Amino acid sequence: MSTLTIRNLDSATHRGLRLRAAxxxxxxxxxxxxxxxxxxxxxxxxxIALAFRDLALAEGGIDLDLPPRTIDDDHRAVELD
Incomplete structure (x- = not known):
């Protein structure tokens, strides 16, 4: 185990720690x-999102293949006049 010494701790901080500990x-x-x-x-x-980003950046980025866009019977093009 390690030991840590904290010097010049503000008295209000120490009091707060005592109250919190109690x-x-x-x-x-x-x-x-x-x-x-x-x-x-x-x-x-x-x-986790930042971790994945960092991994991707470390590899020089990642290219994702996007599926082709198609128009079917359930989805029709919008006409703007």
Whole structure:
């Protein structure tokens, strides 16, 4: 396990952490660990659309074949006069 020291923490921030920790029934240290774990977990989860975009860009892009457009009985052309 690693150790992290935070210097020059504002007293209002420390007070807020103490109140938040008490509301969750844990120590300030455990509360800070939970906050950091949650923040990094959310960052790791990320956005799947952005992940796919980044993969495609890394490969130089992706060309998708589009199906041919046809007009059938259910779909008719619109006439604009």
């Amino acid at each position: 509301a969750h029934g844990r120590s300030v240290e455990a509360e800070v660990r939970a906050i950091l774990d949650d923040a990094t977990r959310r960052q790791r989860r990320g956005n």
